[in-house]
Structures are given as C-alpha cells and as structure tokens.
Amino acid sequence: MKNKILIIGAGAAGLMAARTLSKSGKQVTVLEARNRLGGRIHTLSDESFFKVTELGAEFIHGDLPVTLNLLNEAGIGYHNANAEMWRYENGAFKENSMVIEDWDLLLKKLNGLEQDTNVWNFIEKEFPGDKYTWLRNSVWSYVSGYDTADPRNASAFALRNEWQHEEMDAQHRIDGGYCSIISYLATECKANSGEIFLNAVVQEIEWKKGNVKVTTDDGSVYEAGQLLIATPLGVLQAAKGETGAIVFTPEIPKYAKAIQQMGFGAVIKLLFEFDTAFWLDRQSHEMADINVDKMGYLFSDEEIPTWWTQAPDHSTVLTGWIGGPAAADKTNTPNTEILEQGLQSLANIFKISFEEMKGKLIAYRIMNWTADPFTRGSYAYDTIEAPVARKILNIPVENTLFFAGEYLYDGTAMGTVEAALTSGLEVAKKMLK
Structure with a gap:
C-alpha cells in the first residue's frame, strides 16, 4: 500500500x-x-476522413x-503552423487585421488599475458610449474566443498580465x-x-x-x-x-x-472536410481581391465566428471555433443544429448558398466540450x-x-x-x- x-x-x-x-x-x-x-x-x-486532425x-x-x-x-x-490572421467584416476580407483600435489606451488604463475586478466591469466603466463600441465588442470577442472565458467573470489583472506578455511566438503542430x-x-x-x-x-x-x-x-x-x-x-x-x-x-x-x-471556459469545435478547398478558388480570390492562399485564421461576426485552415499544409479541412458565453449558451444545442450554424456562417462569409455549401461537405465532426460529461468545458x-x-x-x-x-x-x-x-x-x- x-x-x-x-x-x-x-x-x-x-x-x-x-x-x-x-x-x-x-x-x-x-x-x-x-x-x-x-x-x-x-x-x-x-479514420477515412480527417487524417491527423x-x-x-x-x-x-x-x-x-x-x-x-x-x-x-x-x-x-x-512542424511550423504559423499562418496569417484575417478578418471578415462588412462584406470584405481584411488581411492581417488583428490590430484593435485604442488597444494602447486600454493597456494604459489597465496598468493604472489598483484593485482587481472582472474585465467587463472595467471596460464598461472606463470605455462607455458609442465612441468605444468597437473596443468593447473586440474585448468581449477576444476574451470569449481566445480565453474561452466569460468576460463578466474573468480577472482584469490576469488578462493584463496575459496581454502584456503576449508574444506572437512560433506556432507548431505535432x-x-x-x-x-x-x-x-x-x-x-x-x-x-x-x-x-x-x-x-x-x-x-x-x-x-x-x-x-x-x-x-x-x-x-x-x-x-x-x-x-x-x-x-x-x-x-x-x-x-x-x-x-x-x-x-x-x-x-x-x-x-x-x-x-x-x-x-466553454468551447465548441467543428471539423468540416470539403470536396475541395473552395476558399482558394478563383471566386474567393476575386472576392477577397488579395491572395487568400496564406489565410490561416479567419475571424468574423458570424454565429460560428472563428475559422482556420491547416495552413501552411494544404488541406480541404476547415476548423470552426466558438468559445465563452456564446458556447455555454449552446451546451444543449443538438449537433445537427450546430452543423447548420457552421455551414450558414461559411455560406455568408464566402457568398455561397447554404445548399451549395452543404453539397461541398463530405464529412464533419462536432465536439461540444462543454456538453461532454467528463470535461464540462474548455480550459481554465x-x-x-x-x-x-x-x-x-x-x-x-x-x-x-x-x-x-x-x-x-x-x-x-x-x-x-x-x-x-x-x-x-x-x-x-x-x-x-
């Protein structure tokens, strides 16, 4: 013993x-x-689909x-998994647009904070009104998407520390x-x-x-x-x-x-395998008006907001991601419904009809980690x-x-x-x- x-x-x-x-x-x-x-x-x-995914x-x-x-x-x-971060908003693709307006001012005010509070209280108090709507939305999206956290519960001190030590280091896949x-x-x-x-x-x-x-x-x-x-x-x-x-x-x-x-936190991950990498076709090139070959991550305001490719590897797989309160709200949503939300989100972004998008899909897997009884969420x-x-x-x-x-x-x-x-x-x- x-x-x-x-x-x-x-x-x-x-x-x-x-x-x-x-x-x-x-x-x-x-x-x-x-x-x-x-x-x-x-x-x-x-498996016959999703080779090493x-x-x-x-x-x-x-x-x-x-x-x-x-x-x-x-x-x-x-191996290297570095890829460009893009954003889709107002009907257009923006290359490498992860810069958040007023970010320096946000960090400056965070540095002046003497007593910890939740980050959402801090943001609403320090950045009220229409002028800062975009900043508030960006912080909410970032904290719930990247940290999979509820901004109404997440420590402002901890996020300050994270944001100040954030190095865009090399990303690797095993x-x-x-x-x-x-x-x-x-x-x-x-x-x-x-x-x-x-x-x-x-x-x-x-x-x-x-x-x-x-x-x-x-x-x-x-x-x-x-x-x-x-x-x-x-x-x-x-x-x-x-x-x-x-x-x-x-x-x-x-x-x-x-x-x-x-x-x-809370998170749902979607794996979609398509018959072709349609996001690299001529229509997407013309729509984006720039070279989408290097697009790794794509952020949007769609129902399933975040997507990434297997770049720099060529693949017909897209990964969807939704975290934080929006994912927690979907804890009991059936996978069939999440599948449709994912397809509709991509259809909206790439201006393809829902039916056509669905026709291109050859396999999918959805992992609702928050609904999984032996995980019940994402990470701390x-x-x-x-x-x-x-x-x-x-x-x-x-x-x-x-x-x-x-x-x-x-x-x-x-x-x-x-x-x-x-x-x-x-x-x-x-x-x-």
Missing part, C-alpha cells in the same frame, strides 16, 4: 505524473472515465520547454498529432509496471491520512496510499449526482470552495479569487490527496497542454518527496 498511487484521469497531466512516478519505482494505477486516453487531447488519425488541443503556442523536451525525448517531430505525446507517456507508464483502466468512472473517494479507497460506477474498488486527482476542473465543479461528479468522504470544504472559485481562466484558490489546491490534503491539471499552473502558458504537463510533473515530484 505504501508504494501504491492511484491517479484519476488519463489526460496530459495524469499521464505525465503516472510516467514520472512509475519510472521512480512507484506502483501506479490510472483510472480513466472515457473509453480512450488523452482527455481534451483527441486526435482523429485512423485535432478535435481537442491542436497547437503548441510558442517554444514551450516541457512540451518540446518531451517531444525531443520521444523522437516525435513537429507530427502525427497530439495523441503521439499521450501514447508515449502511456507506453512509458506501462513499461514501468503501471496500469491504466479505461471506462472507470470514479464516483466516490473515501480517504483518511495515508489511505484512499476509490469506488467506480460499476462497483469496483481501488485502494492506495496516495491519490492524484487529474480530472478537468469542470468535472470537479459538477454538482452532486451529475455524470462524472465525485463525492469525497469525508468532505474537504476548503478545497471544494477553492474549486468553485476558479473559472472554467483566472477569476479574481483564482490566485488564492490555486495556492490552496496546490497544497496536498494530509499528504494523501493531490490535485493536478492545467488549472493549477501559474505561468504565462495558461490553458495549454504545456500547463497540464507542467502541473503533472510538479505534483509527481511533490509526491516523490
């Missing part, structure tokens, strides 16, 4: 910890609720040390997809006698110092000396009785409160209370219960796989002490 460790969740954080602990001689058992590994990493690779995490945003070291160690390659990292970590864990069980939905954790008993929905019981909880924050925030929700016996009220104080963002809550959750409960995940990372790569891997590595080191 002394050497035995249980881990709940086989995403990046859980598997990074499992691999580190098992290599150090610990007896590790990982319980995963899904029928696959990876959590919010979900590469479609062995990501339903979940997709990019390495910059030269991130833990991710790149792991790739180098595993001998997994990665050869073979993000699942290559997951497979590597799982193989390493198993090579060191680690066990991984799928379809193991944890319902209850009974614990006392130095002893943990975990019960899954099929009545199986697992025991260990220590437990690492590496589920998404959204699952920990689930109400008692909901699918995937976990009951602690005895309760851990201070930790439960901290979990509820953190922000967890900071609320005003989050820094204190994070400190609490990074302290083990009686050296018996530990938490890991991207929401516990405190650095500039928030909400990324890098954040999850870093958290998993750090908590494993803590457990080995």
